Amino acid sequence: MQTLTAKQQYNFNKLQKRIRRGVGKAIEDFNMIEDGDKVMVCLSGGKDSYTMLDILLCLQKRAPINFDIIAVNLDQKQPGFPEHVLPEYLTELGVNFKIVNEDTYSIVKEKVPEGKTTCALCSRLRRGILYRTAEELEVTKIALGHHRDDILETLFLNMFYGGKLKGMPPKLISDNKQHIVIRPLAYCREKDIETYSNIKEFPIIPCNLCGSQDNLQRQVIKEMLQSWDKQYPGRLETMFNAVQNVTLSHLADPSLYNFTGLVSNQMNEFNGEGDIAFDSEPLVPTPIDESLYGDDNQPEASEHIPVQIVNLS
Structure with missing residues (x-):
C-alpha cells in the first residue's frame, strides 16, 4: 500500500468506508451471504476482483456470522501471463485459494476470426469452467467483481445492440439452477474502486486477450457513461436508481x-x-441514496440499517 500523508490517509479512510458501506448494503438488500456459506471469490487479477476480495475479507472478520472464502483464479494460458503473481499474493494474505489451469486462449484464438471480438466465446468458456470448479469445491455462492458501472453498461448494451431492457442483476441463479452468483460490488462506483486499487497497490494483471481490443461495444458505452458523469454529475446515480424503481x-x-x-x-x-x-x-x-454516494461521515450500513451480517463500524 502507498505511503500516505495524514490528509491522504483521512481521505482513504473515507473511501474505504464508502466502499464497505456499499458492499454491506448490497449483501443485506439481496441476502447475498448467509451463515455457513462457502463463497468462491473469482479473482481475475484486475482492480475490481482484488477490491472485492479485500472488502469481503474485512467483512468476514467483523461479521456476526461465519462464512468461508476461497479465491479462485482461472489461468487461461494467455502468452506472458505472470503465473506467480496471484499465488504469491494470496499466500502472503493467508487466503485459501485454487488456481485452475485451462487453455481457453488457444480455443478462442482458433474459433474467433482475426479482428473479431473474443468476449462472447471467452465468457462462455470461463463461466462453464468456474461453474464446474464451484461444484468441485462445494461452494454455496460464486462472487463476481462487477460493479455499478458494469450494471449500467450492460443495461445500455442490451438496449442499443440487443433490443432488450435487461441489465446485470446483483444476484442470480445459474441457467442450470445449481449455482447462486452474487455481485457484492453492485452499489460501488468504478472510480471509487479504481482509486482504492491504486492506493492499495494491488498486483494488477492486464487481460491481453480481450481487455486491449479496440472498438468493443462495451467500451463505446463506457465512454458515453463517463462523458455523462463528467458533464452531468449525479446522472449515473440517478440512472442506477431507475434500475431499482x-x-x-x-x-x-x-x-x-x-x-x-x-x-x-x-x-x-x-x-x-x-x-x-x-x-x-x-x-x-428519486432521491439518491446518500449513504452510498454522499456524506462519507455518515454511519456505515450496520449502524442505520437492520443488517443481518455486516458490522463494519
Whole structure:
C-alpha cells in the first residue's frame, strides 16, 4: 500500500468506508451471504476482483456470522501471463485459494476470426469452467467483481445492440439452477474502486486477450457513461436508481403486465400512476441514496440499517 500523508490517509479512510458501506448494503438488500456459506471469490487479477476480495475479507472478520472464502483464479494460458503473481499474493494474505489451469486462449484464438471480438466465446468458456470448479469445491455462492458501472453498461448494451431492457442483476441463479452468483460490488462506483486499487497497490494483471481490443461495444458505452458523469454529475446515480424503481405498467411488455385486462370504470390491479405520471415537468428524480454516494461521515450500513451480517463500524 502507498505511503500516505495524514490528509491522504483521512481521505482513504473515507473511501474505504464508502466502499464497505456499499458492499454491506448490497449483501443485506439481496441476502447475498448467509451463515455457513462457502463463497468462491473469482479473482481475475484486475482492480475490481482484488477490491472485492479485500472488502469481503474485512467483512468476514467483523461479521456476526461465519462464512468461508476461497479465491479462485482461472489461468487461461494467455502468452506472458505472470503465473506467480496471484499465488504469491494470496499466500502472503493467508487466503485459501485454487488456481485452475485451462487453455481457453488457444480455443478462442482458433474459433474467433482475426479482428473479431473474443468476449462472447471467452465468457462462455470461463463461466462453464468456474461453474464446474464451484461444484468441485462445494461452494454455496460464486462472487463476481462487477460493479455499478458494469450494471449500467450492460443495461445500455442490451438496449442499443440487443433490443432488450435487461441489465446485470446483483444476484442470480445459474441457467442450470445449481449455482447462486452474487455481485457484492453492485452499489460501488468504478472510480471509487479504481482509486482504492491504486492506493492499495494491488498486483494488477492486464487481460491481453480481450481487455486491449479496440472498438468493443462495451467500451463505446463506457465512454458515453463517463462523458455523462463528467458533464452531468449525479446522472449515473440517478440512472442506477431507475434500475431499482421499475414501473411495469409504464413500459410495453404484455408478458409482464396485463394490458389486455385493463377495463375502464372498474377496479384494476394497476401498478402505476395512470396518465398523471406524465404531468410533472420537470421530472423530480428519486432521491439518491446518500449513504452510498454522499456524506462519507455518515454511519456505515450496520449502524442505520437492520443488517443481518455486516458490522463494519
